[in-house]
Amino acid sequence: MPEAVIEIGQLRxxxxxxxxxxxxxxxxxxxxPGEYLLICGxxxxxxxxxxxxxxxxxxxxxxxxxxxxxxxxxxETRTQLVSDLYAHVGLVFQNPQAQLFTGTVECELAFGLESxxxxxxxxxxxxxxxxxxxxxxxLLARNPHQLSGGEQQLVAIAAALALHPAIIVLDxxxxxxxxxxxxxxRAALREIHRRGTAIVLTEHRLSHAIxxxxxxxxxxxxxxxxxxxxxxxxxxxxxxxxxxxxxxxRLARDLDLPEVPLTVEAAVRALRYRxxxxxxxxxxxxxxxxxxxxxxxxxxxxxxxxxxxxxxxxVCLNLCAGDCLAVVxxxxxxxxxxxxxFNGLYRPTQGRVLVLGQDTRQTKVxxxxxxxxxxxxNANDQFFRFQVREEIEVGPxxxxxxxxxxxxxxxxxxxxxxxxxxxxxxxxxGEKKRVAFAAALATRPEILVLDEPTTGQDWAFRQxxxxxxxxxxxxxxTVVLVTHDLEFAEQHADRWVLLADGRVLANGAPWTxxxxxxxxxxxxxxxxxxxxxxxxxxxxxxxxxxxx
Numbered sequence: 001m002p003e004a005v006i007e008i009g010q011l012r013x014x015x016x017x018x019x020x021x022x023x024x025x026x027x028x029x030x031x032x033p034g035e036y037l038l039i040c041g042x043x044x045x046x047x048x049x050x051x052x053x054x055x056x057x058x059x060x061x062x063x064x065x066x067x068x069x070x071x072x073x074x075x076e077t078r079t080q081l082v083s084d085l086y087a088h089v090g091l092v093f094q095n096p097q098a099q100l101f102t103g104t105v106e107c108e109l110a111f112g113l114e115s116x117x118x119x120x121x122x123x124x125x126x127x128x129x130x131x132x133x134x135x136x137x138x139l140l141a142r143n144p145h146q147l148s149g150g151e152q153q154l155v156a157i158a159a160a161l162a163l164h165p166a167i168i169v170l171d172x173x174x175x176x177x178x179x180x181x182x183x184x185x186r187a188a189l190r191e192i193h194r195r196g197t198a199i200v201l202t203e204h205r206l207s208h209a210i211x212x213x214x215x216x217x218x219x220x221x222x223x224x225x226x227x228x229x230x231x232x233x234x235x236x237x238x239x240x241x242x243x244x245x246x247x248x249x250r251l252a253r254d255l256d257l258p259e260v261p262l263t264v265e266a267a268v269r270a271l272r273y274r275x276x277x278x279x280x281x282x283x284x285x286x287x288x289x290x291x292x293x294x295x296x297x298x299x300x301x302x303x304x305x306x307x308x309x310x311x312x313x314x315v316c317l318n319l320c321a322g323d324c325l326a327v328v329x330x331x332x333x334x335x336x337x338x339x340x341x342f343n344g345l346y347r348p349t350q351g352r353v354l355v356l357g358q359d360t361r362q363t364k365v366x367x368x369x370x371x372x373x374x375x376x377x378n379a380n381d382q383f384f385r386f387q388v389r390e391e392i393e394v395g396p397x398x399x400x401x402x403x404x405x406x407x408x409x410x411x412x413x414x415x416x417x418x419x420x421x422x423x424x425x426x427x428x429x430g431e432k433k434r435v436a437f438a439a440a441l442a443t444r445p446e447i448l449v450l451d452e453p454t455t456g457q458d459w460a461f462r463q464x465x466x467x468x469x470x471x472x473x474x475x476x477x478t479v480v481l482v483t484h485d486l487e488f489a490e491q492h493a494d495r496w497v498l499l500a501d502g503r504v505l506a507n508g509a510p511w512t513x514x515x516x517x518x519x520x521x522x523x524x525x526x527x528x529x530x531x532x533x534x535x536x537x538x539x540x541x542x543x544x545x546x547x548x
Contacts, residue, residue: 003074005167005198006031006054006089011068013049013058023049025222027068033166036193037200038209038230041219042242042458043430047202048094050219051169054200055089056082073166087116090160094172094429094456095378096152097145105131105147105155106140109162116163130162133195134188148331150181154188167198172429174208175455176377178330178484180524182208204458205485207246207529210234211262218243234260242458247281247487247529254278264529268536281534284511293321296446296478297342302351304337304502311337312502315351321446324469324479326493326510328486330524334502335482336377339449342480343372356446370399373440377451377482379432380425388427388435389420396442403444410438413468415461430456437465448472449480454488466492486510486528498523 011027014020024046031037039047052058056077059066070077073088093099102108109130113123131137134154139147144155153173160168170189174182190212193199203209210216216233218226220241226233234249245253248267252260255278261267299317303310312334319325327335340346341353344365353360356371376382385391392410396402411417414434419427424435433456440448454462469479469492483489489496490510498505498519506519513519514527527535 003033004030004071005033005035005073007069007071008053009069009071011053011066011070013053013064013066015049015062015064017065022222024053027222027224029217029224031167031198031200033198034193034196035198036212036214037198038206038213038216039200039202039219040204040206040216040243043428043456043461045219045242046222047219048171048428049222051091051171051200051202053077054167054169055091056080056085057091083115086112087163088166090157090163090165090168092153092156092160092168092170092173094175096149096156099156099159100144100152103143104140105136105142105144105158108144108155109140109159112159112163126162126164130158133161133191134158135184148181150177150184150331153177153181153185157185157188157192161192161197165197167200168192170199170201172203172456173201174203174205175429176331176452176484178524179486179526181331182484186212204244204454204456206243207248207487210246210249230262231260239459242460244459244462247533251278251281251533264532264536267533281530281537283534285509293323293476293478295319296321296356298354299338299341300351300354302338302341302348302353304341304346305349306337310502312341312348315502315504317497317504317507319447319478319480321476321478322473323495324473324481324493326481326483326489326496327499328483328489328496328523328525329499329505333499333523335499336451337502338499339374339451339480339482342368342447342449343374344368345374366399369395369445370401370443371445372447372449373443373445374449375433375436375440375451375453377455379429379436382436382439383424383432386423386425387420388416388422388424391424391435392416392438392442395439399443401443406444407438407442410441413464414438428456430458430461433457434461445477447478447480449482451482452484453481454483454485462488486525487530490528490530498525500524 008027008029011024012022013024014022041047053070060082072085100108102111106127109127110123113126131140134157136154136158144152173185189199210230216230217224218241225241226236248261248264251267257270261270295318297319299315302312302315304312329335344360347361355368383391385394392407414437416438419431424432472479481489481493496510496513497507498513500523505523506513506516511531514531
């Protein structure tokens, strides 16, 4: 048997000797050369912690208490420096910006190689090779901080690949990417795997991963509970461990198929003539219900220029009390810029934004903050306290609307009680998101704006968040979602706005817009699996009826 790339024996770890709970508890895992592995589980199940043990960040950087063994290429990580493991295990963080720090893509790819003291000719060869594999050759002279989220993810992958590691580990690589960039990253990873490099990724959005990987490992409370090929693992009741079932898997469950399809195409082949569609695949109403609430937010012919570049052009929107709007589009299409106009962080270069009838150009941000709660995509951007409790309380205390009962409801809803005394900066990305949501809701705003709310969140939290949004809307509050998670937007938003290059391409009911192939393509979007399944089976049934 060849030597494992990574081998773990009876691994236990906790971040502090004062903690009683083990983040990892008795793990045994062997990763073979060239293997493609998905690690998944609920938030807090130990996925990111496990990945940090692969390159020695645990225990060398994070400290804590570690028992058992982690071998990388036959070397015990406890006896090796992180710098010694650097070239063997490439780690790509959930937020690629956290590991990009040079002025050009070329320098970013060369940095690690220079640290290893390689000759200039070899550095140049490896930079060109890794850039070519992931499709970045045309961007080598660009500043990585000015690239789209998907391009930044590819830069981080290429930088790791240039070191010729035996394994590349990616933590939630698709979390903040639009469908077009997801496809680019997936294609790059498939090519890297084809060339013999082992790949491990963690991911909540299983539909992006299950068709590519060879093996799924499911964690629960720091333990491995399932381990095997995708078709085998997904036949189990994985929802109990926080996994969000892709529609193709749910459909196979409903119709009791002997094998789980991993793609829409496979599902269509397996299920083409099996009778009526399940109720959840039936088409929802295509027309929007007339608004019943009063207008709370109006965007009138808004244009916005940043550093001489037009970011928004001629945007018009109207939101009423109780609406739920999803703003969707490619990375860099202007979505986040648009919502920052809603609470006065940005002021229009042209046109105007009215919040409850007040022109944001003439209203203080502190006043708008009472009415518009905004949770940023990167939660770190809105934290300015060093304790979770203070972060949640600072808004209502400052604005004079403190309500202890409401704050306790939020703490319970978002599962923050164990985190109240901790620093928000020391939390996982998913935990940071939940703190940001609670802080945005703490003032009971009439309008709640969430930027990428499901990033890094498990199935249980997505369900709880969806229920909360329904309750808020029933009370007359308005919700705006900015998201690449079109399945969540399909479930909870009654209207979508498609943005591309700062312009509104289309505005309407989700399934109406998904039928607009031209607009979807321009917005770098793809229909949801649910929509694709409905369309494919409807067409197949129509064909069968014609034959009969």
